[in-house]
Amino acid sequence: MLLTIDSSGGTGVALLGLDGVTILQRVSADGRGHAEAIGPMLAEAVAAAGGPGALTAVAYGVGPGPFTGLRVGMAAARALADALGLPTLPLVSHDAIAEASGPRSGDFVVVTDAKRRESYFTAYGARTADGLPRRLAEPRVGPEAQLPDLPRVTAPLLPSALGRVALARRASGLPPDDGAPRYLRSPDVTPGVPKRVLG
Secondary structure (H helix, E strand, O other): OOEEEEEOEEEEEEEEOOOOOEEEEEOOOOOOHHHHHHHHHHHHHHHHHHHHHHHOEEEEOOOOOHHHHHHHHHHHHHHHHHHHOOOOEEEEEHHHHHHHOOOOOOOOEEEEOOOOOOOOEEEEEOOOOOOOOOOOOEEEEOOOHOOOOOOOOOOOHHHHHHHHHHHHHHHOOOOOOOOOOOOOOOOOOOOOOOOOOOO
16 A cells, blocks of 8 residues: 655645555645644554554645645655655656646646745646656746746645555556755745854
């Protein structure tokens, strides 16, 4: 079975059979409670699999997404895979939304909220010969004026769809994405300037 984790927007965990059928999916839309939500979700997914020995790989989303939330899911995926000796399948999270939107005849753009009056966006074209989402460019972040003039697709977090993309890519012999997170901008919280102590 394949375990999928994505915290690019909220927190989501899914368990899929190697035939792509979703066995379990749990999603929390809370944009702040990633660390609190992911543990119980993973425990439930592993129990639904019948134990960790039934897992064959861990797929996870690399964003785009905010620094704090995204790193929680990525760290959990890597730690679990390392502990169980399983391969990891990192993927751009927008691929899941593109997959779930179904085949399209023309180019389109996946758009998710990046706060600060900006959006994360990734342009896609017609599907590959293997039926996989085909990215036209790497994900970007910017204001409304920077979005491509294409039909827009938006959707909530979809860890099961990300799992289907991971399985399809592996079946086609395609490598996963690199594991680099797509934060796309600096974290919201930065260290303050140390106070001077006068003596």
